[in-house]
Amino acid sequence: MAGFSRFGWRVVAEAITIGNGKSTAAKLRRAKELILDFTDPTHTDVHADSTSGLGAPIQPVRVTIEDDDPAPVKRRRRKSTSHLKLVPETLEHRENLRLEAERFAKRLDTSKPFSRNELETHGRAFLEEVGQPEGFLGFAMVLIGNYFWKRQFLATPFNRRMLLLPHCLKHAEGCPADYDQFGLDCEKCGACSIADYKVRAEQLGYKVLVAEGSPIVLRIIVEGYVDGILGVACLNVLEKAIDKVLIAGVPSYAIPLHTGDCKNTKMDEHWVWEVLDKYEPLPQAETTSYVPLMRASGKLFGERFEELLPRIRTKTPEQKKSVLGLTEDVSYDWLANGGKRFRPFITLAAYDAAQGGQIVAAGPGAEAVEISPGVGRVAMAIEAFHKASLVHDDIQDDDLYRYGRETLHRSHGLGPAINIGDYLIGIGYRLINMSREELGAEVACDILDSMSTAHIRLCDGQGAEMAWRDDPNWEFSPLDALQIYALKTSPAFEAALYAGFRMAGQADIYKDLVPQFCRQLGVGFQILNDLKDWQGDGDNKLVAGQDALTLRPTLLLALALQAGGAEAQKELQEIFDSREPDQMRLRRIRRLFIETGVFEKAEALVEKSRERAESLVDAVESESVRQLLYFLVDTVLAPESEEPEIKHDDGLAMSLPVVVV
Ligand code: SF4
Incomplete structure (x- = not known):
């Protein structure tokens, strides 16, 4: 949470409660939830202050490895790209490049947002065309991106915009402003x-955050309060924004700082004034955006939740507290709160894409999307099955925290948690059945068949993993690991995509593509998770190397065994039989992984999954479906960006912020 103390809870609270009349305490509580959502090590949401009897707010406990620990596990980073993030030194040079970039970008197809790769390709082509060095690549990408977004950004009403400023713009020596839990005040x-x-x-109506691209930004956008971003940041931060925000279709105009020094930085101020107070409406959207669908997905678990899934036993506060109401109440709370709603989003987006992508084509500022009850319930069912599997998975792994609070079996006991997991499966069935009248029995049955198959395959994969853990077989190969991954992770993506296509009457066209594509997506995603496990407090786990310590049959382990042969087997056997402290064992495992080159091999395999997924998508005829699948690849298999640590003048080390999907 270190970095988050710097981000403005107050600002966020203001931003997220515009017009909803909540109390200050409620605003702050909600802001805290949002922030925790994005710091959640379990990759899904946090609900810090339950209203359903789950007890007092529980903060995520992060176990950090101190400097003098015997096994420092450093965050793995992408190869440095700082040599590609140079900014021309003179104003004249920068202005010339800006003009040339606009000329170049006019020739590009701007009907849909560029992916990071596309932007990089264009940036390189542009630099080659104008005879400029590769070192300006990041700068060139920003210029081309700005050309793409400028008209859309200027068409965003002031009160729907956010201005993001970096605190490093401040006058470092004399600034009287303090950092507190609300950011730079x-x-x-x-x-x-x-x-x-x-x-x-603020006079114009912008929301202002002096904290660069904080991880809450996209959530604020998805919650529906901001449609455009004017962001000032160094090229490192903008690189992340390109990965995470721009591909979602949020009009963003970026002003690059001249350096990434993080102290007394400078920029071309007239670039800000050129757009800050200009508003130029457009007759219609000029580009596509997934943000309205993300918002629609979020609403299914917010304002529409109880309409689509009415309570049966807990209609009154008294019933919620009763013995008979407990299971329903906790299950509803677990389903409604937590998770990025990414799987339901996939279902809604597939449904839209298979019908030509009209919602996405309506652009980022589109009016609220109306999702029919039947389609909404199917999307919710996807989440219900997913949440059920998480409850059971937490029990099997005896995880302590999920969504930043205690896991259900820790807070409610083993039996009740198993029961709640089962209950969520029941909710999944019920939701699909409730959609039958609208969608037709045949469609509902096909979706049910797909979801039950996905659930069974997930259990097969989970069962294989547990069996291996109970009786490790040191002949475990990378292929074994990939098979487990394909069973454990891919089916949820597959069921989500299939459901959307089936509801749109297009399932047959994509019957071969969906499983093949989702296999690549799921496998790549799981390998990325393996790599993140060694980052310690990244998206996935609380302690670096936790998967290795708990003897999960990961691809990393399999690669080490394959490369290290009998010696690696012996070493691993010894490590797991030993009574050494965890940190000692971690250090030995890490050394073995480095010696056998498993991190590089795993990264190469993610890239391979990405390439295979993209080559499958290349052959898709429908433009809207193709765009969605590329978007999923870019989102799910996004490489981790370089994330340099910086020292502030107040001596507090913090990471540059990340904008997270
Ligand atoms: S950020 Fe600091 S130096 Fe800049 S205007 Fe505010 S108080 Fe003054």
């Missing part, structure tokens, strides 16, 4: 330009 002393921008932007 600018006192508007006038010593730097932050105050000027903040005052003017």
Whole structure:
């Protein structure tokens, strides 16, 4: 949570409660939930303060490895790309490049947002065309991206925009503003330009966050409060934004800082003033966006939740507290709160794409999307089955935390947790059945068949993993690991996509593509998770190397065994039989993994999954379906960006913020 103390809970609270009349305490509580959502090590949501009797808020406990620990497990980073993030030194040079980039970008197809790879390809082609060095690649990508987004951004009403400023713009030596849990609280002393921008932007109606691209940004967008971003940041931060925000279709205009020094930084201020107070509406959207569908997915678990899944035993507060109401209440709470709703989003997006992608084509500022009850319930069922599997998975792994609070078996006991997992499966069946009248019995049955098959395959994969853990077989090969991954992770993506296509009457066309594509997506995603496990407090686990310590049959382990042969087998056997402290064992495993080159091999396999998935998508005829599948590849298999650590002048080390999908 270290970095999050810097982000504005107050600002977020304001941003997320516009017009909803909540109390300040409620605003702060909700802001905290949002922030926890994005810090959740379990990759899904956090519900810090349950209203359903789950007890007091529970903060995620992060176990960090101190400097003097015997087994420092450093965060693995992507190869440095800092040599590609140079900014031309003179204003004249920067302005020339900007003009040339606009000329170049006019020739590009701008009907849909560029993926990061596309932007990089265009950036390279542009630099070659104008005879400029590769070092300006990041800068060129920003310029081309800005050309693409400028008209869309200017068409966003002021009160739907967010201005993101970096605190490093401040006057480092004399700034009287403090950092507190609300971020940089600018006192508007006038010593730097932050105050000027903040005052003017707030007058216009912008939400202003002096914290760069904080991880809450996309959530604020998805919650429906912001449709466009004007962001000032160094090229490192903008690189992440390209990965995570731009591909979702959020109009974003970026102003690059001249350096990434994180102290007394500078930018071309007139670039900000050129767009800050300009509003130029467009008759219609000029590009596509997945944001309205993300919002629609979120609403299924928010304002539409109880309409689509009415309570039976817990209609009153008294019933919620009763013995008979407990299971329903906790299950509903677990389903409604937590998770990025990514799987339901896939279902809604597939449904839209198979019908020509009209919602996506309506663009980022489209009015609220109306999802019919039947389609909404099917999307919710996907989430119900997924949540059920997580409850049981937490029990099997004896995980302590999920969504930043105690796992259900820890807070409610083993028996009740198993029961709640079962209950969620029941909810999944019920939701599909409830959609039968609208969708027709045949469609409902086909979707049920697909979801039950997915659930069975997941259990097969989970069973194989547990069996291996109970009786490790050191002949375990990479192929074995990949088979487990294909069973455990791919079916949920497959069921989500299939459901959308089936509801749109297009399932037959994609019957071969969906399983093949989802296999690549699921396998790549799981390998990325393996790699993140060694990052410690990344998306996945609380302690670095936890998968290895608990003897999960991961691809990394299989690759080490394959490369290290009998010696690696002996070493691993010894490590797991030994009574050494965890940190000692971790250090030995890590050394073995490095010596056998497993991290590089795993990264190469993710890339291979990505390439295979993309080559499958290349052959898809429908433009809207093809766009969705590329988007899924970009989102699910996004490589981890380089994330340099910086020292602030106040001596607090923090990471540059990330914008997370
Ligand atoms: S204007 Fe605000 S951010 Fe800039 S130096 Fe003054 S107090 Fe600090």
